[in-house]
Amino acid sequence: MAYVPPHKRRSQEGKGCSEGSNTPFVSNDRTPRKENYSRFAYNSTAQLPPVFEKIALYYCINLSERQVKWRAFQERAMRVHNEFAGLVKRFDAVNGKAVLSENRCNEEILKRVWDASMNAKYSSKAQPGTKTMSDGEVGCALSHVELWKILTSTESSSENPVMMALEDDAVFSSVAGRSRFADVLAQAMENVPSGWGILYLGFSGRGERHYVEVPHNQKRNKSKYTVEIYRPEYGYHTHAYLITRHAAQILLDNLPVQGPIDVWLADNHWFDIPVYSAVIANEGWKREDGTFEGAVLVSQERGRGRKSDVQQSSHMKAG
Template structure:
């Protein structure tokens, strides 16, 4: 089937209500029609489900220069649940321009020059060849690395503590203005195989998807959830704005430093260093493929409305001379 890049896709939540549309592979339940969304969205007056107890740490990456983005994120988190908003701590993001200006970019942690050849095979917007990381990519990568360090140094009663990592442009899944993130995350945690090391809550997958068999869905016969969340293993993909990571996985990644290239591309280029990686999507929603099935809607998207763009300039799309100018403080 023909590939359509994400920037040309249109969100089609609820289109699974059309009986002429075929459900996606491995789906045995249709998404409720939009007119029913209001009654089915998560009730924020109840307590968070016990599934959230599996997560030891919650962090949101935010630059000190962008308190506006932190306030906006907090409002979105409050719309999920007041208890959830209280769990998420602000992490002071690393400013890549400051790091480059002060010469604090250690080769042990970051290598600025990277090869975009693999990346270009999966993205029509990426240019193959040697690239130099932008300041935004440096700051983003170092911020995630610092959070991994926090996780690996965390003592917990759990054998393998888990951290939720969010970026401040994270937008939690909702319908009719009411959040359903609690419900879909709880189901994702129920359905993901026990060997997982990274679970993407927001991801732009490329290549083949290997869906988890229905037998892993422990609650599929109990009608416990309002939506159908599917779990798949990606071949390749992008974004680090929302994911869960275990302490063991974080240890592996820290032992594989330096990061070479954008953090999401570095992970995918290296097949996540054989860490068991999964992505969660809401079935019967999202971009509609040519065969009538749906790609699935992410649990956490990114704030891109009203002309908003990412603060991180992508080196895979920028000529070397322009990056040198942008990296000057």
């Protein structure tokens, strides 16, 4: 299915999607309507919900020369809650350009040459064939690998501690200028099946979605919005996710990374790790059948023609 940028998705609401039969699988009981959620948005002056205590580590990846982006991220985190902003530690991102120029790229950790054939089946912008990772893709992948190493080596009272991994362009869900991230995160963690390994808070899914049926006794949501959980077939982005120690260890055991980090994960079906994505129902891009794709809990700072800082090798010609 062709990728539709978020700003175009918003402009297409009510017009439907032109993809026709290629629209992803959706449950039949999802109501195609929108709600006014502003009065249910999270109040940052209230106490931070207990769900945040279930997460042992919080990190945001940021290059040392991009302090402006780090300060902007901190401001967005403060809108969630001042305690949340204090929990998130800055991780000094790996500079891919420096690693390559100094010949410090260990092929046991990362191999730059990769095959984009699978990626091209899910993205109209990707071209099949052999590609070479860009400097930015190298730095991004190595940064996430370092976070996984931190998680697996961290002492914790929990047998399987959880880390929240963020990138510095992460934007937390809000309504009418007030954050609701704490509430939707609590719902997501309540509804995700036990034994999960990775839970995407921001994700661009491709292919079929297999929604999780939430037991009736778990539906104690006082808010008007509902967070749904699905297992993805394929997809992109690593700007916001939760990962357990067990899952991180599996990824480290399957190094080297070969290709952009998000594509490497999806191409390998996440190495059979139980992976889920959370979305806010009845929001986001409206499909042709009248249902909504669902809004992510954490989006990316985009708009006004702003693109990702990372050059995407999948869009380059093979060779």
